Structure formats: C-alpha cells, structure tokens
Amino acid sequence: MNTKLISKTLIQNQNTIITRSYYTNKANKATLYSKISPLGSTPSLEPELDSWVRSGNKVRVAELQRIIHDLRKRKRFSHALQVSEWMHKKDICIFSPSEHAVQLDLIGRVHGFVSAENYFNNLRDQDKNEKTYGALLNCYVRQRETDKSILHLQKMKEMGFAKSSLTYNDIMCLYTNVGQHEKVPQVLNEMKENNVLPDNFSYRLCINSFGARDDLEGMEKILNEMEHQPDIVMDWNTYAVAANFYIIGDLTDKAIDTLKKSEARLDKKDGTGYNHLISLYAKLGNKTEVLRLWDLEKSACERHINKDYIIMMESLLKLSEFEEAEKMLKEWESSGNFYDVRVPNTLIIGYSRKGLCEKAKALLENLTEKGKMTLPNSWGIVAAGFFDKSEVAKAFSCMKAALCLYVENKGWKPNQRVINGILSWLGDEGSAEDAEAFVSSLKTVIPVNREMYHAVLKANIRAGKEVHRLLDGMKTYNIKEDEETKKILSMM
Structure with a gap:
C-alpha cells in the first residue's frame, strides 16, 4: 500500500518486512545473494540459481528466506518471487502457510490481485489460515479494491481470522488511501468492540484521519487516549504526525510542545527520526531548532547518508538560508559519500x-x-x-x-510552455541551424508538432533558404498547412 498518501510523517505499515541486509561475509566470500543481487532486470534468475547448486554449493532454507526478505525490503519483488518460486519448484522445503503468505504477497505485487486470488484459491484448506487470508487482504488493499477488501474481511471474521491489529490496520489504510478518512475511527471502535488491541500504527492512522479532516479536537482526544493505554509505548513518529497537523493548523505552541515529546522518544541513533523533526521545524520556520537537531544528529549517528544531507538542505532552503545550504553541499562533498x-x-x-x-x-x-x-x-x-x-x-x-541528457523512458518530459516559447524565439530570432538542430533533438523526446515546423520555417525564410523540404516533412507527419503556416510562407 502506498503510505505516502497517508502522511509524510506516517511510517510504513507493519506488513513491510524489515530485515538486516544480506551481503557477502567479512572475507568477501561469494554468497548466493552476491550472485543474484547484481543481475538487475534479468528476465529469469533460475539459470543462476541452478548454476549455484551445480557448482556444489549447499542451499539452506534459512538463507533463501533471508534473501527473499532482503529483496522485498529493497522492493525487488520480481526477483524475490523468482527465488520463492524456485525454492518451491525444487522442493527445497515444504511450504508452510507462512511461506505461502509470502509467495501470495509477491504474486500480488508483481502480477496483481487476480493472480494472487488464483494462488489463494488453489491452496489446500490447511494452508488457508490467518496469514494467507491476511496476505490476500493486503493485496486487495494495496490495489484499493474496496469492495473485495470488505468482503474478504467479513470472511476472515467468519473464519475467526480477524484477531490481530494488522487486519484492521489494513482496512484503515484502505480508507485512508481512498480518501474516506471519516471511516477510520469507526474501524478503531470496531477493533475495541471485538477485543482486538489497537497498536501504535492503529492509533497513528486514526490520528491522521482526524488531522486530514481538520478535526484537531478529535485528533487530541485520540492522542490522549493512546497516551493512557497501558499496552502502548508512545513513539516519536506518532507525535510527529500530530505535530504536522498542528503546524498546518497554525497552532505553533502545540506543535512545538508535541515536537518536544517526539524528540524525547527518539532513539538517539535514529537518523530517519532526526530528519522528520528537522523537516517539521523547517516547516515552522524555526532555524535554531533545525541547526540544533542537525548538530545532535551529527554527534549521535556515526555517519550520514545522502538522504540526511538532502533533508537538511531542503530544510535550509525552505528557510531561505542559501549560504547555509551551500555550506551543507560542501560538507557533503567532503563526507566521502558516493x-x-x-x-x-x-x-x-x-x-x-x-x-x-x-x-x-x-x-x-x-x-x-x-x-x-x-x-x-x-x-x-x-x-x-x-x-x-x-x-x-x-x-x-x-x-x-x-x-542532450535525455534517456528514453526515464520519466522526464520538457515543460511544453517553455518549449513553445523557445520555438517561437528561434523562429523570430534564432539561426536556421540552431532551429533545425533544436527541433531534431526535440523530436526524440516529444511527438512532432506544428510549432516545431513553424519555428524552422520562419528561421529558414529569414535566412533566405528554400523550404520545400520542410513542407514535404510536414506532409510526412500529416501536419496540414493552416492560416499561420500561410502567413509564415508569405514572408518569402
């Protein structure tokens, strides 16, 4: 599910697998992961996996599971699915419901919920438990299939599988991501009625739902309730979510008070937490706190990743502290980071x-x-x-x-307003060579259009050059002469 749609400070759902990265050992001895990891977008990992076994290497179930978890963490879902499928195909282990749940989740991510449904329906009855049911629910939620999610949840209740906060959190994420924030507190109430204990993420989703509706009084009530739950240990992230809504609501004093509570619960080596608080203080316009937290982060964390520098620079720029941002860039350049x-x-x-x-x-x-x-x-x-x-x-x-730097399918498209302005300028003031070269480059990025030919026509006519080949080119692209074209040609 796309938690970015929930809140910038709302950290991922508990369904996200978080494990230690699985690399080569200290002696740099080759491992199966070190063989698989560099393969990029290769269509199939099976030849490499088979080759590893043929070379006399033992394959352990725990090793493969760690590899799958690490690939999932890195969002390399297709590779993780291939390893899981190969593991099953080679009978390296008999899949338990837990392995089936992982496989089902990966199928949903790579091929969509319909394929995940088919996999689930073909499972043996003994493999259809709360884990596999939960994995299918997560597939529905991730693809925002509201009706299917609700029906599936009802089935889980009938089967006695809706006993964990994870299940209800999924539904709250669904309502959040489809913009039905008013339904989130109802789910929290249903959890309590069914004697399912809400966890931190449950409360955070509910706090977010009130904040998203500008109901800060309702948000405060939920936050207060959460603080008085004996089974809940308050975390920095929940307070950060609440502080963000106080900032949006211009309640500066409450925002600062909540940020202080957040900082008090921050693991002193948690760079991600520092980054969130730095961003929120920048949003408040508080340069002093931004710099103070950066100094704390530098002293507490052994090293700083590039993301830390990006967040800090963004915060300084938000404060219009350009000189400080320039210093930060120089600090990064000398950091030794890639x-x-x-x-x-x-x-x-x-x-x-x-x-x-x-x-x-x-x-x-x-x-x-x-x-x-x-x-x-x-x-x-x-x-x-x-x-x-x-x-x-x-x-x-x-x-x-x-x-010149354009690479196809990399997501960048030029600003059409700027392109049209440049084409108009080239037609009126540029040389014929510049106009033609620019249009030639532009054709590799966006579809050929009338404005391109008009610019080149005008530039060539001003230079006293013949334009028959350009008119033929317009016909090739089915661009018919219009009144503007005739007006340009009349300049001859």
Missing part, C-alpha cells in the same frame, strides 16, 4: 525557485566540468527559470543541455 545527483539537485531546484538561475546554471556547469552526472530535469527547471525572467537565449542553452 556521488548522488539528488544532493546537488536539491540546491539547483532551490536556486531556480528563488529566481537565482545564474547560480543554478553555474552549479550545473561545475558538476559537468568535474565529470559528474546531471539530470535533464535539472537543466529543464533552470531553463524554465530563465524563461520566466524573459532570458530566452539562456533558457534555450539550458534546454539544449537537457535534451
């Missing part, structure tokens, strides 16, 4: 949003000179910044760089 284009990109986007396009462009050029990777999206954002300042020549330069 190069991650997202880190400098954070500052580039921050510059562009504030109209500091020259600084953004200079940073991009500096990275390029150093042989570091940049993104077409970064150049495109800077191009848009220049275009909004009516500096079209500079926008053109940046967009050319973006098009």
Whole structure:
C-alpha cells in the first residue's frame, strides 16, 4: 500500500518486512545473494540459481528466506518471487502457510490481485489460515479494491481470522488511501468492540484521519487516549504526525510542545527520526531548532547518508538560508559519500525557485566540468527559470543541455510552455541551424508538432533558404498547412 498518501510523517505499515541486509561475509566470500543481487532486470534468475547448486554449493532454507526478505525490503519483488518460486519448484522445503503468505504477497505485487486470488484459491484448506487470508487482504488493499477488501474481511471474521491489529490496520489504510478518512475511527471502535488491541500504527492512522479532516479536537482526544493505554509505548513518529497537523493548523505552541515529546522518544541513533523533526521545524520556520537537531544528529549517528544531507538542505532552503545550504553541499562533498545527483539537485531546484538561475546554471556547469552526472530535469527547471525572467537565449542553452541528457523512458518530459516559447524565439530570432538542430533533438523526446515546423520555417525564410523540404516533412507527419503556416510562407 502506498503510505505516502497517508502522511509524510506516517511510517510504513507493519506488513513491510524489515530485515538486516544480506551481503557477502567479512572475507568477501561469494554468497548466493552476491550472485543474484547484481543481475538487475534479468528476465529469469533460475539459470543462476541452478548454476549455484551445480557448482556444489549447499542451499539452506534459512538463507533463501533471508534473501527473499532482503529483496522485498529493497522492493525487488520480481526477483524475490523468482527465488520463492524456485525454492518451491525444487522442493527445497515444504511450504508452510507462512511461506505461502509470502509467495501470495509477491504474486500480488508483481502480477496483481487476480493472480494472487488464483494462488489463494488453489491452496489446500490447511494452508488457508490467518496469514494467507491476511496476505490476500493486503493485496486487495494495496490495489484499493474496496469492495473485495470488505468482503474478504467479513470472511476472515467468519473464519475467526480477524484477531490481530494488522487486519484492521489494513482496512484503515484502505480508507485512508481512498480518501474516506471519516471511516477510520469507526474501524478503531470496531477493533475495541471485538477485543482486538489497537497498536501504535492503529492509533497513528486514526490520528491522521482526524488531522486530514481538520478535526484537531478529535485528533487530541485520540492522542490522549493512546497516551493512557497501558499496552502502548508512545513513539516519536506518532507525535510527529500530530505535530504536522498542528503546524498546518497554525497552532505553533502545540506543535512545538508535541515536537518536544517526539524528540524525547527518539532513539538517539535514529537518523530517519532526526530528519522528520528537522523537516517539521523547517516547516515552522524555526532555524535554531533545525541547526540544533542537525548538530545532535551529527554527534549521535556515526555517519550520514545522502538522504540526511538532502533533508537538511531542503530544510535550509525552505528557510531561505542559501549560504547555509551551500555550506551543507560542501560538507557533503567532503563526507566521502558516493556521488548522488539528488544532493546537488536539491540546491539547483532551490536556486531556480528563488529566481537565482545564474547560480543554478553555474552549479550545473561545475558538476559537468568535474565529470559528474546531471539530470535533464535539472537543466529543464533552470531553463524554465530563465524563461520566466524573459532570458530566452539562456533558457534555450539550458534546454539544449537537457535534451542532450535525455534517456528514453526515464520519466522526464520538457515543460511544453517553455518549449513553445523557445520555438517561437528561434523562429523570430534564432539561426536556421540552431532551429533545425533544436527541433531534431526535440523530436526524440516529444511527438512532432506544428510549432516545431513553424519555428524552422520562419528561421529558414529569414535566412533566405528554400523550404520545400520542410513542407514535404510536414506532409510526412500529416501536419496540414493552416492560416499561420500561410502567413509564415508569405514572408518569402
């Protein structure tokens, strides 16, 4: 399920498998995981798995289970499913309901809930227990199949399998993700009526549901109830969720008080927790607390991953602390961390949003000179910044760089408003060579359109060149001459 739709500070459902990464051992001896992990998007792992066994290596069930869990954690679901299927096919172990539940979950993630249903329906009756029923429910919830989820929950109740908070949490996640926040507290009440103890995640979902409806009084009541539950140990994340809604509601004093409670429950080595609190204080506009927490994080955590630097830079930029953000970038550069284009990109986007396009462009050029990777999206954002300042020549330069970096199916598409503006400028002021080269690059990214040909026509006509080949090209793409085309041709 997509917990990003719940809240930025609402951490993942308990169904997420969290395990220690399974790498090679200290002596760098090859393991099965080290053979599988680099294979990327290979269509089948079976040849590698078979080769491992043929080479005389023993395959242990516990090892395969750890590999599957680690692949799931890394969201490499297709690979995890292949390992699980191979394990079953080779009779390495007789699948218990727990293994079937994992297999069912993976099938749902890779092939969808219909395939998961078929797998479930073909299970033996003794394998259909609360774990496999729960795994199928999670598949329905993840794909937002509301009716199927409710019917399946009813079946679980009839079978006596709806006895854990996990089941009800799934339904609360479903209502949250489909925007039916008002139904979440009803599920919490039903849990209590059925003598199922809510856990931290149950309460957090309910707190989020009240906050999402701007019912801060209802949110406070649930938070107070949670604090007085003998079986609940309050965690930093729940307070962070509540603090976020206080910030949204401009209740600064309550937000700060709740953030202090959150910090008091934070594991001092929890970088993720520090990052959340830093972001929330930045949202409050509190630079002092942002820097204080960063200092605490630096002293408490042995090392900082790139995500830590990104969060800190985003927070500083939110506070318009550009000099501090620049210092943070330099600190990251000297940290020894691997190069991650997202880190400098954070500052580039921050510059562009504030109209500091020259600084953004200079940073991009500096990275390029150093042989570091940049993104077409970064150049495109800077191009848009220049275009909004009516500096079209500079926008053109940046967009050319973006098009040179374009890789198909990587998700980036140029801003059509900026593209149309550049094409118009090229037609009116650019050289025929620049216009044709730009359109040639553009054709690899977006469908050919009338604006492209009009720009090239105008540029060529101004240069005194013949345009018959361009008109033939328009016919090739079924672009008929319109009044604007005739007006351009009349310039000859």
